[in-house]
Amino acid sequence: MRTICFYFQVHQPYRLKPYRFFEIGEDHDYWDDYSNRNIMRKVVEKCYLPMNQLLLELIHRHNGRFKVCFSLSGILLEQLEAYAPEALESFQKLVATGHVELLNETYAHSLCSLKSKTEFIDMVSVHQQKIKELFNGYRPRVFRNTELIYSDTIGETVSEMGYDGILTEGAKHILGWKSPNFVYVNAIEPKLKVLLKNFRLSDDIAFRFGEKKWSDYPLTTSKFVNWINQVPQEDEVINLFMDYETFGEHQWRETGIFEFMRHLPDAVFQGTNFSFSTPSEVIDHASPVGKIHVPIPISWADEERDLTAWLGNDLQDEAFDRLFELEKRVKDSKNPDIHRDWKYLQTSDHFYYMCTKFFSDGDIHAYFSPYESPYEAFINYMNVLSDFILRLKIEERDKIRS
Template sequence: MPAVVLYFHLHQPLRLKPFSLFDLSTTTADLNEAFAPVNQPILHKVAAKCYRPANQMMLDLIRDFPDFKLSYSISGTLVEQLSAYEPDIIFQLQQLAASGRVEFLDETYYHSLASLFSPKEFFRQVSLHRQMIRELFNQEPKAFRNTELIYNNQLAETVAQMGYQTILAEGVERYLWWRSPNFIYQPPGLPQLKLLLKNYRLSDDIAFRFSNRDWSGFPVTADKYAHWLSALNGSAQVVNLFMDYETLGEHQWDDTGIFEFFRHLPAAVYRHPDNRFLTVSEASEAFPIMDTVDIPEITSWADLERDVTAWLGNPLQQQASAALYALESPVYQAGDQNLIKFWQQLTTSDHFYYMCTKWFADGDVHKYFSPNNSPLDAYTYFMNVLHALRLKLYANQTTSPLEANSYQLITGIPAHDYRYSSAL
């Protein structure tokens, strides 16, 4: 059987509250008022249903199976929330890191689309994330996963220049052609960078189809799944099982048997000869490069298209993202660290995901994750919050009477407290 690479991603966004122009008077004083009160209860629920029991289960598996290994990545947005409200989860993750059998990968700190809009911001957020992994888990990441596995040749070149040795991507068939995702590849012209591709069929059997009673593979037991893995023996180096950590207990509830499945999976895998679990970097180092995979266009692990239309597929998303990144230079030029952090928090990809207007199965997934009643609501709240940031950003510049009076009418803040910039 090929080596099994089990990789989980952990992330929770800071959702925005239903934000109207009438909220400007309070939010321009404290931009953090733009975030929804539901963020803390949602985090508490996910910690109880997923993070806490899943972490304990992985610690138990590491104790019981000396060769069991896995890999994680975690957004800075989630780490900040856990540190504030669920610090025991951070301690569990530190225990996993200290075991020596868990690898933490790098990504963008704010789970952003910066790689598509701003090389400078992409570098800033990856650097922030690398520093966080060093400080929290005492690891120097050698592998990188971009937000939502967004990937193309250009990103691979950037990541290689940043010193990473491995990058993850979706095993998109339109670029693999006849090849299998179950081998180690390289991007064009970058033999120093290994490319690990997600086996989306076997990954999604767990992440999406596990509890689907209409699926021909239902029910999935550990023994059955290990048999599927062993069927690849002789025709694969690795099987890359990449999924959200929230699959355990949150997307697939406890009563589906998801925890029991993972508790028994290592034993079932080890019953087959020559089986092993490897971390991302161990798999990258264990096998030679099989071929070059050329992916000139942008791919991701989202939706049926496996592209970026989940975040940038309609005019609402395109306008909102353009407006956000148009503020990048003014925000950094202002030099206010609070404004910079708030702007970076708005770069989180989830804000644009909630604006998606797709139909059918993909549309249902977007609706499931969105805290808003509609994509238009998500767009409206985001743009109103962005306007609050603009008002705060330009508060110390030259006053325009017309703009100042309009500002006072909307916010109730005296006109002399508003400053106008022609940059608007």
């Protein structure tokens, strides 16, 4: 088996509006509807609609031999329903071809797997229901945790939830001499298959494609196929995992990214012995070569491939810890608005904006952040969280009085 597995993460957060200290106790609406709508419409026009149409054409042109996989966060799906129903319909058309796989994840693109097994399972269950509701009863078999965060224990929990496989990063410090181009199994629960991102080939498309200073610029299909053909013959699967917004948003149309993808399947079929497969097909047909041991969580972010994009500095840890101190109180609440805001406040993007890294990774963080600085992001989030805590206190007081 020699195959390529394309996986696309599709996610947009609910962004917080500027929330000042004097608004605590006065304003319980935290979300920047104007920015969320405008950003969603922009990404839909630049990425989702044109790329979905291109993928649909490629699937039909190649009679289903070209296949891809998506993970659509729950809050992304909510925003598509509200702001861009035509984009949601285009995703539904892709899935209806039978050649596009959907994965489950945490509904709110949350970091809860690092803090609470109960919340993790609950968040995944809500996402399962949303996928079932919007995609004609679809039931994913494979899981993708937020930002490909994975450890042995997270994988064990995912297996307990009934999944056959999980995606994560092929981090060098985990693999050592091993290749990411094979199927592995979870170190605790071998029933769970593990697919590892080939980060070099993935990032050639996702990050370096339009970089004119890159020594291999411009990236052509013939050049990419040549690199694929250099992969040892015994290697079974090349996992190309990336943000869907790579196409048209991070790499603008003017870079040629759409034309690259338009011609890539033909180049692969004509110039290699590779096919295209979905994650489920990979785990069904490729035999695992051994266990992958990940005692400390990894992710696909930054050079370190660890958690420091979201957790690790004092700002991030304070905000994250304060949020999850509220878990039991939130679960005791009967207020649906409390539960909604609790989910939205868990979204990993809020903590990403608080990252204080500099140099190359810092540039990437600044690109995605709506704030002037990580400190502004922290202050805004903590102001919102202070009001959220006040709402919980008022509800608990009223419950006692009644």
